Amino acid sequence: MADKEYDIIVVGSGAGGGMATYQLANAGLTVALVEAGGFYDPAADEQRTQLRNPWESPRRGASTRRRPFGDYNACIGGWDLDGEPYTQKGDTEFMWWRGRMLGGRTNHWGRISLRFGPLDFKRRDIDGLGENWPIGYEDVKPYYDKVDKLIGVFGSNEGLYNDPDGFFLPAPKPRLHELYYIDGARKLNVPVYPARKSMLTKRINDQRGVCYYCGQCSRACSIHADFSSSTALIYPALRGGKVDLYTDSMVREVITDASGKATGVSYINKKDKKEYALKGRIVVLAASACSSARILLNSKSAQHENGLGNSSGHVGRYLHDSTGASRAAFLPELMNRDIYNEDGVGGMHVYTPWWLENAALDFPRGYHLEIGGGMGMPSYGFGFAANQYNEYLGKRVGGYGNGLRDDIRRFYGARLSIACRGESVPQFDNYCELDPTVVDEWGIPVLRFNYQWTDYEINQAKHMQDSMEALLEASGGILLGDKPGVERNYGLAKPGEIIHEVGTTRMGLDPKTSVTNEFGQLHDANNVFVVDAGTFVSQADKNPTWTILALSWRASDYIAEQMKQQNI
Amino acid sequence: MSESSEIKHSIERRDVLKALMLAPVAGAMLASTGCAWVSESNKQPTRWTRLPTQYSYARTDVEKQRDAELFAETFFREHELVTIAVLCDIILPSDHENGGALAAGLPDFVEFMAKDREHYKLPLRGGVAWLDNYSLDNFGARFVEADIEQQLAICDAIAYPDVQDEALQPGIAFFSLMRNMTLTGYYTTELGFRDLGYVGNTPNIWDGVPDEVLARHGKTYDAEWLTKCVDQSRRNITAEWDDEMNLIT
Ligand SMILES: Cc1cc2nc3c(=O)[nH]c(=O)nc-3n(C[C@H](O)[C@H](O)[C@H](O)COP(=O)(O)OP(=O)(O)OC[C@H]3O[C@@H](n4cnc5c(N)ncnc54)[C@H](O)[C@@H]3O)c2cc1C
Ligand code: SF4
Numbered sequence: 001m002a003d004k005e006y007d008i009i010v011v012g013s014g015a016g017g018g019m020a021t022y023q024l025a026n027a028g029l030t031v032a033l034v035e036a037g038g039f040y041d042p043a044a045d046e047q048r049t050q051l052r053n054p055w056e057s058p059r060r061g062a063s064t065r066r067r068p069f070g071d072y073n074a075c076i077g078g079w080d081l082d083g084e085p086y087t088q089k090g091d092t093e094f095m096w097w098r099g100r101m102l103g104g105r106t107n108h109w110g111r112i113s114l115r116f117g118p119l120d121f122k123r124r125d126i127d128g129l130g131e132n133w134p135i136g137y138e139d140v141k142p143y144y145d146k147v148d149k150l151i152g153v154f155g156s157n158e159g160l161y162n163d164p165d166g167f168f169l170p171a172p173k174p175r176l177h178e179l180y181y182i183d184g185a186r187k188l189n190v191p192v193y194p195a196r197k198s199m200l201t202k203r204i205n206d207q208r209g210v211c212y213y214c215g216q217c218s219r220a221c222s223i224h225a226d227f228s229s230s231t232a233l234i235y236p237a238l239r240g241g242k243v244d245l246y247t248d249s250m251v252r253e254v255i256t257d258a259s260g261k262a263t264g265v266s267y268i269n270k271k272d273k274k275e276y277a278l279k280g281r282i283v284v285l286a287a288s289a290c291s292s293a294r295i296l297l298n299s300k301s302a303q304h305e306n307g308l309g310n311s312s313g314h315v316g317r318y319l320h321d322s323t324g325a326s327r328a329a330f331l332p333e334l335m336n337r338d339i340y341n342e343d344g345v346g347g348m349h350v351y352t353p354w355w356l357e358n359a360a361l362d363f364p365r366g367y368h369l370e371i372g373g374g375m376g377m378p379s380y381g382f383g384f385a386a387n388q389y390n391e392y393l394g395k396r397v398g399g400y401g402n403g404l405r406d407d408i409r410r411f412y413g414a415r416l417s418i419a420c421r422g423e424s425v426p427q428f429d430n431y432c433e434l435d436p437t438v439v440d441e442w443g444i445p446v447l448r449f450n451y452q453w454t455d456y457e458i459n460q461a462k463h464m465q466d467s468m469e470a471l472l473e474a475s476g477g478i479l480l481g482d483k484p485g486v487e488r489n490y491g492l493a494k495p496g497e498i499i500h501e502v503g504t505t506r507m508g509l510d511p512k513t514s515v516t517n518e519f520g521q522l523h524d525a526n527n528v529f530v531v532d533a534g535t536f537v538s539q540a541d542k543n544p545t546w547t548i549l550a551l552s553w554r555a556s557d558y559i560a561e562q563m564k565q566q567n568i
Numbered sequence: 569m570s571e572s573s574e575i576k577h578s579i580e581r582r583d584v585l586k587a588l589m590l591a592p593v594a595g596a597m598l599a600s601t602g603c604a605w606v607s608e609s610n611k612q613p614t615r616w617t618r619l620p621t622q623y624s625y626a627r628t629d630v631e632k633q634r635d636a637e638l639f640a641e642t643f644f645r646e647h648e649l650v651t652i653a654v655l656c657d658i659i660l661p662s663d664h665e666n667g668g669a670l671a672a673g674l675p676d677f678v679e680f681m682a683k684d685r686e687h688y689k690l691p692l693r694g695g696v697a698w699l700d701n702y703s704l705d706n707f708g709a710r711f712v713e714a715d716i717e718q719q720l721a722i723c724d725a726i727a728y729p730d731v732q733d734e735a736l737q738p739g740i741a742f743f744s745l746m747r748n749m750t751l752t753g754y755y756t757t758e759l760g761f762r763d764l765g766y767v768g769n770t771p772n773i774w775d776g777v778p779d780e781v782l783a784r785h786g787k788t789y790d791a792e793w794l795t796k797c798v799d800q801s802r803r804n805i806t807a808e809w810d811d812e813m814n815l816i817t
Contacts, residue, residue: 067631173775203805341770341774343772
């Protein structure tokens with residue numbers, strides 16, 4: 001295959017890369033899909049963690065450095081990869097999560113699938129901060145519509161202007177703790193709706209199964225009833241015969257010719273540790289926002305001295321993550337509850353989108369609320385501080401003996417929690433760059449992060465804390481733990497911790513202040529595209545993936561069209 | 569005198585315990601045997617269910633290698649492990665229809681977790697030593713060699729975090745850790761599932777909170793919300809929509 005020239009080389013097989021591979025292969029083009037991780041299919045028993053009991057793991061599902069979200073989590077990767085470090089500048093505490101597997105982070109993501117709304121593309125017009133996108137909701141809407149139908153997402157049409165309707169599958173009914181939340185929210189006039197998530201509550205085709213409510217999507221679904229890039233896009237694309245898949249293949253750089261155009265990529269085969277080259281007419285980067293920036297910065301040549309696509313010096317700039325904060329409460333009314341199977345789909349069935357006007361607040365952007373709780377499967381950590389809620393019942397905390405069994409039963413599932421996810425304001429001074437001295441085990445320079453929150457995010461976190469307290473109490477909860485104050489940034493998660501990295505190769509009309517055009521095409525090399533969240537100008541108070549999928553499809557249509565017209 | 573023979577020796581002096589031996593229960597699978605160990609005295613364990621040392625559950629090669637290394641390592645000295653067994657048995661006793669800590673193989677679990685999580689090693693080892701020191705100071709015998717009444721008196725002193733006595737704080741911290749480990753190690757076995765009445769982790773059709781539960785909590789599903797929810801009798805009919813985004817199947 002080495003001498004073959006592909007029409008398209010796609011780097012990275014997550015949301016962006018999976019969609020581009022699927023669309024471009026369906027357009028009749030030959031595709032090399034190059035992925036740094038190994039092959040992965042949760043339907044194969046040797047890779048299945050779904051429906052395993054805790055005692056099948058010697059650590060009962062506890063996390064490890066290599067499985068930070070638990071022994072059964074479907075991520076091969078995490079915060080800390082063997083042989084692939086990243087560094088921080090100054091007192092930056094950026095947290096960078098990387099999935100290294102076919103499908104990338106879409107194997108274990110939360111499947112919260114939210115469209116951006118019309119306002120989200122034009123925030124500068126509203127608050128004067130940051131930049132507008134060069135496109136608007138009307139440009140992306142047709143693709144959101146198509147993504148809904150191709151991949152499947154449950155939700156409900158509520159006619160909300162900035163949380164647009166979609167082609168939804170029906171929603172799962174709320175669980176008991178969610179009914180408490182609904183009543184609490186309504187008391188405070190806070191809206192609450194069915195969640196919007198990409199699990200198949202109804203059949204969409206013959207290839208994928210229909211959800212059987214095990215609640216374990218983070219372990220990846222063996223019947224392919226939740227969206228993973230691999231199960232929903234890449235396997236079908238592979239069956240079409242147009243795609244060659246290169247796994248365990250770490251792309252080092254994009255190779256360019258004397259005219260500055262890309263001719264292919266070089267990659268290291270992790271199995272034999274040797275370097276290889278692939279030839280392609282078009283290179284599509286989808287290695288995740290920071291990894292794609294890293295590849296571009298490492299692709300230095302006489303024509304692209306600062307790295308490919310970086311004549312503006314903007315590659316790596318405007319890196320931003322969602323804001324996050326959370327709080328939990330003890331719900332006395334759920335003590336001694338009846339026990340039945342309420343696993344449902346993985347994570348929440350109901351949520352609250354942003355409901356206020358920022359003009360009246362001391363921070364510029366909104367956030368949404370994700371609701372948690374319920375009778376989860378015991379795994380490592382279950383029973384810790386078993387009877388801590390005795391404190392609220394005037395009983396003694398601690399002790400030993402068979403009475404602990406009653407405590408465990410009494411408090412099982414008597415909890416309600418809220419996690420907020422909000423929009424930050426992208427900053428030129430928040431960025432990733434190449435570390436001047438550190439390389440990974442393949443000899444490739446690694447990323448160094450520079451990132452500080454501003455008062456916009458800190459004030460927003462303060463507001464999140466107030467909202468969560470009010471809502472938890474209105475739902476009948478007794479707040480747990482202390483309310484974090486200014487000394488802890490009001491509980492604001494560290495940058496990167498919410499795992500929505502976006503903005504490093506932002507799109508725009510002006511090549512001096514942006515890296516790509518509205519189709520993710522580099523201003524500096526017209527046969528190189530970025531289809532991950534690097535192109536995001538701003539993040540919205542929505543999770544990014546549905547927009548990555550829509551924009552990748554839109555870019556793919558453009559690529560196929562431009563190739564047909566022989567423009568590229 | 570090797571440590572284990574030392575334990576056996578000191579134990580032989582005691583009439584209550586005829587044989588404190590760490591004999592594995594041959595072939596006993598975790599929790600499937602209920603009370604697999606037999607004891608002369610209800611408070612003094614002689615045996616516990618041995619946990620498997622081989623697992624097969626979708627691990628990468630590096631993970632497999634690390635787990636193999638952990639299983640090849642021995643952390644606790646025999647005396648420490650026995651002390652942990654006695655303590656676990658007090659925390660979650662065996663005289664129960666769903667078994668207790670020992671039937672759930674707790675000592676093996678604690679041993680594994682101590683190796684898996686480096687930061688448990690010192691608190692566990694130091695905790696056992698503190699317990700022995702305290703027991704020797706007060707009763708002239710190490711914890712496992714003290715009478716059951718004496719052991720329980722020690723536990724009463726350190727089992728409650730609200731106790732202010734400064735001298736007891738290390739013991740209180742250790743006991744809390746052991747209670748956490750015991751409960752988590754027990755409730756993540758089949759015995760624990762049964763004890764709790766856990767019924768999830770299996771394919772099913774979620775169709776809402778059972779009616780009688782709703783009634784008990786004074787909750788209802790409102791009609792408008794239900795129109796947005798899945799009709800489970802139609803889940804296998806392929807989804808189609810009209811142009812107005814309405815699901816029509
Ligand atoms: C626990 C968790 C929960 C999440 N929940 C949600 C949610 O509910 N909703 C939501 O919208 N988003 C969520 N996200 C974020 C979501 O997973 C990402 O937005 C999405 O996966 C990004 O897709 P991507 O294509 O940009 O990159 P990724 O999915 O990260 O895929 C990138 C791929 O590129 C490969 N790669 C990297 N570098 C190279 C290289 N040099 N050469 C070759 N290959 C390379 C990687 O191995 C990886 O497979 C969550 C993420 C996590 C981890
Ligand atoms: S909840 Fe449904 S979609 Fe998620 S893993 Fe289980 S069966 Fe699959």
